[in-house]
Amino acid sequence: MACKRLLALTTSALALPGVGGIAIADTPPADRVLSYRVSNYQEDDLAASALLAGSAERYDIDIHQLRFSSAIGSDYSIALESSYESMSGASPWYTIQAVNGETQVAMSGATIYEKRQDVTASLRRYFSAGNLGVSFTVSDENDYKANSAAVDGSYTFANQATTLSAGIAHSDDTLTPTDAEKFNRILGAEKTTTSAFVSVTQILNQFSIFQTGISSARAAGFLTDPYKLADRRPERRDQFTWTSSWRRYFRDQRAAFHADYRLYDDDFGVRSHTLEFALHKTLRRSLTVVPNVRLYRQTAAEFFTPATDFVQAQPFNSSDYRLSDYDAVSAGLRLNYTIGDYTLMLSGERYQTTGTSAPALIDFTRLTAGLDFSF
Amino acid sequence: MSRTRFLSAKYAVLFLAAMLASCEAVPAYQRGDLARTEMSFEPDPLESRLNQHIYFSKEASTGGNGVAAGGCGCN
Numbered sequence: 001m002a003c004k005r006l007l008a009l010t011t012s013a014l015a016l017p018g019v020g021g022i023a024i025a026d027t028p029p030a031d032r033v034l035s036y037r038v039s040n041y042q043e044d045d046l047a048a049s050a051l052l053a054g055s056a057e058r059y060d061i062d063i064h065q066l067r068f069s070s071a072i073g074s075d076y077s078i079a080l081e082s083s084y085e086s087m088s089g090a091s092p093w094y095t096i097q098a099v100n101g102e103t104q105v106a107m108s109g110a111t112i113y114e115k116r117q118d119v120t121a122s123l124r125r126y127f128s129a130g131n132l133g134v135s136f137t138v139s140d141e142n143d144y145k146a147n148s149a150a151v152d153g154s155y156t157f158a159n160q161a162t163t164l165s166a167g168i169a170h171s172d173d174t175l176t177p178t179d180a181e182k183f184n185r186i187l188g189a190e191k192t193t194t195s196a197f198v199s200v201t202q203i204l205n206q207f208s209i210f211q212t213g214i215s216s217a218r219a220a221g222f223l224t225d226p227y228k229l230a231d232r233r234p235e236r237r238d239q240f241t242w243t244s245s246w247r248r249y250f251r252d253q254r255a256a257f258h259a260d261y262r263l264y265d266d267d268f269g270v271r272s273h274t275l276e277f278a279l280h281k282t283l284r285r286s287l288t289v290v291p292n293v294r295l296y297r298q299t300a301a302e303f304f305t306p307a308t309d310f311v312q313a314q315p316f317n318s319s320d321y322r323l324s325d326y327d328a329v330s331a332g333l334r335l336n337y338t339i340g341d342y343t344l345m346l347s348g349e350r351y352q353t354t355g356t357s358a359p360a361l362i363d364f365t366r367l368t369a370g371l372d373f374s375f
Numbered sequence: 376m377s378r379t380r381f382l383s384a385k386y387a388v389l390f391l392a393a394m395l396a397s398c399e400a401v402p403a404y405q406r407g408d409l410a411r412t413e414m415s416f417e418p419d420p421l422e423s424r425l426n427q428h429i430y431f432s433k434e435a436s437t438g439g440n441g442v443a444a445g446g447c448g449c450n
Contacts, residue, residue, distance in 0.1 A: 037421045041429065065421045081424070116447060144448030159400065175448070195438065200391060205399045209409055211416060212390050215438050241439035244390060245416055249408040256413040264436035272436040280413035288413065298435055322435050334422075347422065351433075362433055368422065 026126050026156060028071030037065040037345075037370035043089065043362045046105060050359035052096060054107030058362060059089035065370075079122040079135075087114045092360040094229035094308040095319045103306050105360045108227070116141045130155040137171075146173040148193075163201040165213070170194045177226040189222030199243075207251070212244040224318075230308050231318045239266040254282040258292075269302035270323065290334040290347075300325040306357045319358075326355025343372040 043058035062085070069079040090107040098104050117140055124133035132153040139146040152167025173191040180187045199213025219237040242263045249256050258278040265271045278292035301323040303316040332349035347368045353361040401409075408414065417423045423440075431437045432449035 035421055037425070039425060063425060065425065067421050081421070083425075116449075118447075139447050141448050146447060160403070161398065161401065197438075202395065202398055203401050203406070203409060204397060206401050206405045207408055209414065213439075217438055239438055241436075242386070243439040247409075247414045247416070249411065249414055251408060256411065262436070262439045264438065266435075268435070270435040272434070274436065280418070282413075290413075296430075296434065296436075301435065322433060328434070345419070345422075349426075364429075364433075366425075366429065368425070370421065 026129060026131055028074070028077040028124070028126055029069060030071070031374040032070040033068070033372055033374050035065075035067040035370065035372045037063075037368055039063040039065075039366060039368040041364060041366045043364045046107065046360065050103070050105050052098075052104035052106045054093065054109045055090035055111060056107065057089055057111065059087055059091075061085055061087040075126050077124045077126070079120075079124075081120040081122075083116075083118050085116045087116075088112065091227060092321065093227070095306065095358075095360070097307040103357075103359050114141060116144075129157065129160075143176050143178050144173065146171055148172070161203040164198075165201070166196070166198045168194070168196045173221075175222060175226060180226075185226045186222065189226075191219065191221035191223065193217060193219045195239075207249045209247050210245070213242075215241045215243075225320055228308075228318070228320060230310050230312060231320065232312065232316050233303070233318055234268070234316055237266055237268055239264070241265075256280040264298075268323070269300070270298055272296065272298035286338045288336040290336070292332045292334070294328075294330045294332075296328040296330075298325060300357065304357075321355075321358035321360040321362075324355055324358035324361070326353050326358065326361055328353045341374045343374075345370045345372070 039062070041059070041061040041063065043060070045058060046056040048056065063083060064085075065081070065083045067079065067081045069077065071077045088111055090109075090111055093106045093108050095103050095105050118137060120135055120137040122133060122135035124131055130153060133151070135150045137146070137148045137150075139148075148169060148171035150167060150169035152165065154163050154165040156163045171193045173193070175189045175191065176187070177185040179185070195215060195217035197213055197215035199211055201209065201211040203209050217239040219239070221235060223235060223237055224233045225231045243261065245258070245260045247256060247258055256279070258276070258280070260274075260276040262274040263272075264274070273296070275295045276292065278290055280288060280290050282288050301318065303314060303318060304323040304325075305317050305319050306324070308319040309317040328351060330349055330351035332347060334345065334347035337344045345368070349366045350363075351365075352363045355361050412418055427440055428447070428449075432447070
């Protein structure tokens, strides 16, 4: 037991944040951890004044997540992760501009029932000054399948105060839309996404650490939404992000402050800014409370039209609300309560949008409960 | 390279330079607070993955969280 504690302390002392925002030390994690989460995601109904036809009821999704991570010997670790989603609700089909100038939305008439499950397996090898990891993910729905693989690594230097991380990933996706012949949808299509990133993490002082990085991705193939009427998008999308994160610990207050920023830019014409703040406050030794706020703003894609372009005058057009210009604010609260080897967590988030060009913009509420077991 | 990407690359370099200029040497025995779970860039992997999945499916932006996972029919 004492040996395990010593290993944990050594691991912690050398820990540096690395790939994917995960703190990665150059030794495997000391504990095996089994985690379970159950969440409910509920979108608000579409406003009655914006409903042209169909159901105003938006998506209601239940999500179950399971994760197991463990060291294998002194040089390796594995992580297995799986999620299962069951969803129901209606989806926007097309939009029109009414005689009064207001945009109205036709929703899918029948409520959609859908399930999705995914599994991710990861293996990481630790070296004296770095680590190298691979992961594979399979995602399965009745109308969409995705297989992806990723490789990433980190190298720590400068008295273990600086970490350079990089990675690449590739995903092969296959679409087989339901009721394709009935609604004149494409019978099947392919899509690939390839991405790469590089980041630098630096210890600033005894209480602060900073990370900045850039990433680039190219999506190619069928990028159109097959369930939206008269939706046509380019077959290639180049995406770029710049992210920066700062963590600061306040010992007297027993609190850690998180600040994160992301700039996103793509050749659809979408540009966005995301700013997040969180405070991890320890109230008692076993109880932590985490309030957080997230601010999001995006511009519209160049081919976005508030009303569906049935004439198809332009080569590309979409009335998908997700490609419109809008702002979003979300606020959340999380509680962690630890008893021995068990940690109970509860969290909730409320997300609200403001925008004028797309009435189908969503507001949602997410609630999550979970349990971690370390052994 | 677009103006946005050029500017962000410039700011990234400036940030990095400012960061390196302001950092202090911290011996391993003084890194206990930095190693706390709540100081991690991703304290809860499952919650982070779920949030990324939700934002990916409801917003036009994606990426910036390390290597990407597989796609889904939600976007």
